[in-house]
Amino acid sequence: MSAPTEGQAPAVAPGTATQPGDPGTPGAEAAERSAGSVLQSIARSNVLVVVLAFVFAFVVGSVLILVSDVDVRAAAGYFLSRPGDLIGASWTAITEAYAAMFRGAVFDLPGARKVADDIAERGGSGLYLLGPAFLRGIKPLLETLTVATPLIIASVGMAVSFRSGLFNIGGTGQLIVGATAAGYVGFAIDLPVVIHLLVCILAAIVAGGLYGGIAGFLKARFGASEVITTIMLNWIATYALAFALTTSAFTGANKAQPTSPAIAGTARLPLLAGDQYRLHLGLVIALLAVVFLWWLMSRSTLGFRFRAVGSNPRAAEVAGIDVGRSAIGVMVVAGALVGLAGGVHVLGTEQRLTGSIAGSIGFDAITVALLGRSGPVGILLAGVLFAGLSTGGRFMESAQGVPIDLVQVIQALVVLFIAAPPLVRFLVGLGGVDRPRAPRRRTATGAHAAPVLAADAAAVAAAEGPAAPREGAHRAPVEPAADGGAQPPGPPGDPAEPVGPVDSADPADPAGTHSTVDPCGPDAPKGENA
């Protein structure tokens, strides 16, 4: 899903990447070819897994709709006498809900038809008719893009940290801080038109970067797990904003109301599609952020260092890369991007600060980044997709009375399913694909199951878990690793093969880092490679 240039996914394509393909061993190649029948390669593909993940998630969603639907429950009460009623009621409940979701997320056909009819009544036709009707129809789509805007930017921030081996769970906090900074500058300071906007955005970036940097600093200086610190910082920011919104500096004249004054017109992001739509310039910023992600990770020395540290911090350190500084850098960049998302959200979409300004964007961004495999294209698609679910869900709630929370369930399930392709294949009866031949079994399942979700380099590192950055006694090559080393290059010793994070559990280093809180270190040893 993401740009192929980034070499981010040795773990993505287990079937291929794990074969060393040494030119000297034709046997391996032949076996690889024969094993890779067309069917299997399709079954192993990630696209299929993604599609199936959505299918299953929606199936579960359907069950929830049924359970919660009064008519369905009523019909279930007399199921034995009139089974047709239950089926009919179920069908109606599900189709109406999902149709509403589509209508609210992509294209509002009934709305467009109504506009068309109105114009036709007044004698309009041709472009006069189709134009406005179309514009009415795509209103939901534009709304989806509006919702996607901060989500994409925040996901880009998340992706930077994930690919650098840091688990930034602090989206909410960084978003709040960014939004607060941008918002404050936006309503409290008077500046000329363009400059005001730029200063607001800069404030968001700086604030988010500094806030993210706290976690990076704690990681670099004290080895504190960024998972824990960012979670804590989320709540600290939440309460800090709640407090700020009780002060007159933030609420302005109306102190009883915990909202800020509206952002000054000079600081608002210009609308892109006219006054009827909320779509604003933030979308362009989001696209720029995506491009920035690509550039940073594959064309800059900074990203090179981030990725190196994410994949093997020890090797990076030995090669002269300052791991601590890199951790701070990653968190500053990630925080700045998430902060920017908060700024864009408040300057473009919300236009005033409230206690719940961050909403669930912070956590949604994590799922979007994961779904998009932390790659630029993937994030763009996943961001729009999840935003569509969310806007569609809102419409579904108002139109069909199905709570929008259903969307959260579906999103969570999608991510879970995508994280465990073997489960998805098992559910569709393709379980055998994972173990085409007995000896391969370990290879295939291992590669999938390990961190497919986190297919990018960074997340792989993190996925391999915490444990010691320096496993002292662990340094001698372990058989069978050594087996591969000395002999014709074969899978068992090949570090590409996820034989086992087993060894990484080996707390062999007495002086190691077990003493620090690090339930999720990217300084994870690369497990089996040791």
Place this chain on the structure above:
Amino acid sequence: MSTLVQDPVPVADAPVVPVRTSERLRSWWHLPTALTVLALAALLVFGLGSPAADSTTFRLAAEGDLNPGGIVPGDVAIPARVLAIVLAALCLVIAGVLWWASATVTALGRWRTALVVVFGLLWVIAFLDWAFHGATVDVGAMLQTMMVLAVPLAFGALSGVLSERSGVINIAIEGQLLMGAFGAVLVGSMVGSPWAGLIAAPVMSLLIGVLLALFAVGYRVQQIIVGVVLNVFAIGLTSFFFGTVMKQNPQMFNQPLRLPTLRIPLLADLPVIGRVLFEQNILVYLMWIIVAVLTVALFRTRWGLRVRAVGEHPRAADTVGINVNGTRWGNVLLGSAVAGLGGATLTIGTGVAFGEEMSAGKGYIALAAMILGRYHPVGALAAALLFAFTDALQLRLGTLPTGSGAGIPSQFLLMLPYIVTLFAVAGVVGRVRVPAADGVPYVKQ
């Protein structure tokens, strides 16, 4: 071939073994510095911040308490500023002792811990004195509130201890609490008895446990991701049912039920601590029991030894025939059931109906309590009590009459657990030893 050649005698001038020197640790100054800063803050803020004229009243015994001859005084009023300054001075003395001990590498052993605890108590009293100057602190009532608030945190933290000791990171405590709260009310309402809810709560949160174990242990998905996503899942699921089924028929599905309070005669009449310890519902007593049982089980039984081995070095455990992933499954499930009881506290424990996202971050505080409690049941309980105390304080301060007290914004007290945890994970209060294999999936070859 040959027999052993006579052992060469080591030469005298061979270098000595690199032993632990009695040199100071590099971090020797951390704790004394932290305490000094806190003590000075107490002196400046609490001491000089309290108006000289005001006094703070501490209510210890209340009417009707078992208080023969009034051994425990009722209301004690003390001039706020004087008390704060005295307490702060004592804090400084303790900080000084620790400076001396750390600088001269004098081993204090348990005294060190005791000193820190005493410091904490003095500091907190000084804080209360300042925060409530000109008003009354009802100590018994405050502790009672603390206990109620601590129970869900403690259960959540115990869930974390169970799962992380076996090597599975449990970020999903929040979701487990929420499912427990939801299940307790749902089933309790349907059956019409809070006792049914008490049984349903752990069962319901097992759902999260099963998913966590399935994905984290079974499919070896990154455990932090699973935890975060499961929290989203739990919020979505419970909110969905809250918005549909429960709204459609609250009578049937979402009644405010309450577990009865079990009062232990006489003991419950003791001043200050009587009601806190002996007039609670079954969940509170269960919490004490589980903490005790778990402490013994983890450190004195075969099961505990194996669990800890699995969390520290799963491969070693495997080589002596211990089923690593089975142990992890078991512990994750057990943990989620325990967290379910914590969830039940939020609803049937306090007599309220279910509400959307009612766990409100308690799962994350529980996570923090587990870390601060160093993955030990007793430590986790202590941390939970500490965090609950700040919450209780915040609630009490909200009810202060205007004009009295220090006017501390409640948000700052709400933030406190998180800030304390930040310092804790940064190692200011000493290193926390994480189970070495925490978060690392185990693959059997």
Place this chain on the structure above:
Amino acid sequence: MKLELRGITKVFGTFVANDAIDLVVEPGEIHSLLGENGAGKSTLMNVLYGLYRPDGGEILLDDEPVRFSGPGDAMRAGIGMVHQHFMLVPPFTVAENVMLGNEPGTFGFLDLASARRTVRELSARFGFDIDPDAVVEDLPVGAQQRVEIIKALSRQAKVLVLDEPTAVLTPHETDELMGIMRQLRDEGTSIVFITHKLREVKAVADRITVIRRGRIVGTADPSADQTELASLMVGRSVALDLDKAPAAPGEVALEVRGLGVTDADGVVLLDDVDLDVHRGEVLGVAGVQGNGQTELTEALLGLQKGARGSIRLDGAELVGRSTRQILDAGVGFVPEDRTHDALVPDFSVAENLVLDQHHRAPYATGVLLHPEAVRRRATAEVEEFDVRTGSIDDAVSTLSGGNQQKVVMARALGRDLSLFIASQPTRGVDVGSIEFLHRRIVAERDKGTPVIIVSTELDEVIQLSDRIAVMYRGGILGIVPADEDRDVLGLMMAGYTAEAAREAVAAGARTSDTTLADEGDIV
């Protein structure tokens, strides 16, 4: 107990680690399994111990076929194993480790007293000095190994598998271990002794089975000729010596004075080290693993925070400088563990080749990376070092160990150096690559670069070095010429000063009964 393996086959992917292996271990014999690193010895033993499922073949104990679905089954059947990497839980006490999985006690409660008793009894029987309440992570490796042996024996092991047990031991400790092995054998325990060290095999084994590339290539008596065993093991006649011209040392380039490292807990890791390295010479650093070699190289690279003393390279002080600055000063470094310390597994071969230089011209200008320059360098290096890779864009983790090591070596040597440091330059590398890498190191010396080689393989140090420094417990015991008597070196590794060691050797002591003074030694 008699142990028999019949036709054991174990396949990983397309790689056959064990190919129809037959092996019989008679009761009360020490049976040595001899083979190079990676020959498949450990795989075989892991199959025996129930850690791997065999893809074919069967295991017989006292002529009864058995099937193990896990190590628990193997243990119950009387098989004990001392793993190369100890399977001990570091924060547990000795007693806890020994009883784990086999806990005495009633109602699930632990009976620590009985576990302590077991430890004490077994300790006394074999003359170990092990405190049952000591925490394992605080024990020296030798003691940890004894805990492993106690652990196996406490489960009534009738067959004891020792996997490369001497890798972490001093010659003296190795002698003691051999004494223990003989004692166990005499009490009727069958022992499988896995090693790649010929001398040890000849000293202690009753029978020898040689394994190469997953196959049994021969069995032998301990009296068999050593070179014959060696060529059996490596598969062709081995060139035991490296052709190299005598060194032509120039002026002193590296001057280390009073270098010390103390860790955060106050443990002295490196104790007042003085060293000089001249231009155009190889200084070898010998010693048993864990005696400060790692800390020495790391301190030289600026990787040890808080190092004391002085390191002067061409007159410039390096202590206090960052690793980046030291690398930029022209230090080339090959760390001891390539997968852990040197390579970024997800990075391509090309990216790994510029890992330490990526920020400099021509690979980058400021923050801008120049992928074309990176690829140009990679193409050249892959060619020069004969790295077998499909493409320079392949992830380095897809390469074999030998080729990975070549990447690490190419990275370090691919520019003009003022100092070259290589730790375990050939660990886990096949014989062909070893020769190539050794020649590259000597070529670098001949270019006039000062070279430091750290290796725990004494033979490698002797082959490559012009002078040898022996490290022991964080200090340098002495620096001797490369042609020093092996026995003297062995004694020095055990803590003797050079003079004391020479005296002892002159008086007839040998490092160990395993030393065969007359013949050439094998890698």
